[in-house]
Amino acid sequence: MAKFALGLMSGTSADGLTVSAVQLRPLRILHFKNYPYPSRLQQKLLTAYALPAAELSALHFELGKLYAKTVQKFLKEFHLSAADLEVTGSHGQTIYHGPYDAVPNTLQIGEPSFIAVQTGRPVVSDFRPMDMALGGQGAPLIPFFDAYVWGRGTPKILLNVGGISNFSVVGKNIKTFGFDVGPGNTLLDLAAQRLLKQPFDKNGRTAARGTPDVKRVQILLRQKYFLQKPPKSLDKNTFGEKYLDRYFPRADFKSTADLLATLTWFTAAAVAQAVQQFVPAACRRELVVSGGGCYNHTLLAFLRRLLPALKITTTLSYGIDPQAKESAAFALFAWRALHGQINHCSRATGARKDAVLGKITL
Ligand SMILES: Nc1ncnc2c1ncn2[C@@H]1O[C@H](COP(=O)(O)OP(=O)(O)OP(=O)(O)O)[C@@H](O)[C@H]1O
Numbered sequence: 001m002a003k004f005a006l007g008l009m010s011g012t013s014a015d016g017l018t019v020s021a022v023q024l025r026p027l028r029i030l031h032f033k034n035y036p037y038p039s040r041l042q043q044k045l046l047t048a049y050a051l052p053a054a055e056l057s058a059l060h061f062e063l064g065k066l067y068a069k070t071v072q073k074f075l076k077e078f079h080l081s082a083a084d085l086e087v088t089g090s091h092g093q094t095i096y097h098g099p100y101d102a103v104p105n106t107l108q109i110g111e112p113s114f115i116a117v118q119t120g121r122p123v124v125s126d127f128r129p130m131d132m133a134l135g136g137q138g139a140p141l142i143p144f145f146d147a148y149v150w151g152r153g154t155p156k157i158l159l160n161v162g163g164i165s166n167f168s169v170v171g172k173n174i175k176t177f178g179f180d181v182g183p184g185n186t187l188l189d190l191a192a193q194r195l196l197k198q199p200f201d202k203n204g205r206t207a208a209r210g211t212p213d214v215k216r217v218q219i220l221l222r223q224k225y226f227l228q229k230p231p232k233s234l235d236k237n238t239f240g241e242k243y244l245d246r247y248f249p250r251a252d253f254k255s256t257a258d259l260l261a262t263l264t265w266f267t268a269a270a271v272a273q274a275v276q277q278f279v280p281a282a283c284r285r286e287l288v289v290s291g292g293g294c295y296n297h298t299l300l301a302f303l304r305r306l307l308p309a310l311k312i313t314t315t316l317s318y319g320i321d322p323q324a325k326e327s328a329a330f331a332l333f334a335w336r337a338l339h340g341q342i343n344h345c346s347r348a349t350g351a352r353k354d355a356v357l358g359k360i361t362l
């Protein structure tokens with residue numbers, strides 16, 4: 001079998017680890033699977049920024065061990081041999097992201113040595129610090145992948161709606177750029193957990209029955225972050241419980257459906273405003289959506305309503321499963337880092353120059 005790389009991603013929702021096996025030349029996702037975390041671990045990860053050092057250190061190792069076990073399971077399930085594995089790229093779990101702090105910083109955990117021991121092959125991890133050392137925000141990193149895959153075609157906006165939503169603008173003769181746009185699913189998930197007693201509003205069904213409070217969203221979209229010029233990036237807690245309680249109290253809405261519809265509208269309207277504000281008119285042609293949010297039919301319907309001139313597709317139209325894209329990107333980043341090749345789009349993060357991101361554990 002030809003050589004392949006593994007990519008591991010656990011996003012801001014901390015709902016599980018997605019593993020992709022990627023063939024590099026040409027780039028093709030061979031297999032992928034999401035392995036949900038036990039809910040105890042998910043809760044711990046979501047609040048881990050408040051842990052004392054000893055507990056955080058233990059969690060860093062616990063997660064590293066779990067990643068190694070998951071890789072072993074994945075290789076077995078898909079009949080892949082570690083002998084053909086060139087490298088594993090592991091993003092880790094973001095615990096805190098503080099690009100605007102006095103000392104800009106970011107923390108991803110999940111000790112990579114355990115995967116290196118398990119597979120006997122190198123692991124590349126901790127991709128964000130080098131970008132910050134070069135004056136960047138440390139995020140978003142996916143624009144490099146988007147340019148690698150779609151950079152030679154017609155202009156496209158690649159939107160990922162995970163916990164946070166972010167997009168890149170790529171295409172022939174376009175200088176790739178991208179940024180974190182605003183809320184993705186975090187507020188929606190919190191509201192669904194509280195009011196529907198479900199992890200999320202499946203397919204946007206409840207929101208579909210409600211009416212969005214468009215005025216409220218218009219006012220919120222005047223907040224500083226939305227108007228700030230890119231490069232810019234977000235910590236998941238920016239749009240967390242405090243934000244929900246402050247700007248979306250249940251008592252302000254006639255029904256749960258209205259509240260969920262308004263939150264869904266907020267996510268879509270933030271994207272639409274960012275497109276109108278920051279994307280040159282010539283690039284406003286196609287919006288290619290990925291991440292868990294692309295299964296939310298109400299969100300997609302709102303995006304279509306707010307951006308009627310754009311063709312709205314998902315990465316599936318281009319052979320990349322929307323749930324696999326980010327993990328596949330870290331396989332590519334690791335492969336390139338191992339070969340000393342740039343895997344970084346500094347225009348998206350604001351770093352001084354393009355670099356080779358990631359630390360190699362042999
Ligand atoms: N069928 C569905 N209907 C509605 N929403 C869904 C569906 N499936 C997934 N989602 C949403 O997608 C979220 C998970 O998305 P994803 O796995 O892309 O996030 P992430 O990788 O953790 O985040 P990020 O990219 O910000 O780091 C869920 O929390 C949920 O809100």
Ligand SMILES: CC(=O)N[C@H]1[C@@H]2OC[C@@H](O2)[C@@H](O)[C@@H]1O[C@H](C)C(=O)O
Pocket residue numbers: 011012094097106138139140141142143162163164165166180233234326
């Ligand atoms: C610090 C951090 O983990 N940021 C994540 C998060 O999730 C979405 C958005 O915020 C993006 O900035 C980033 O992830 C992707 C992989 C990125 O760097 O492009």
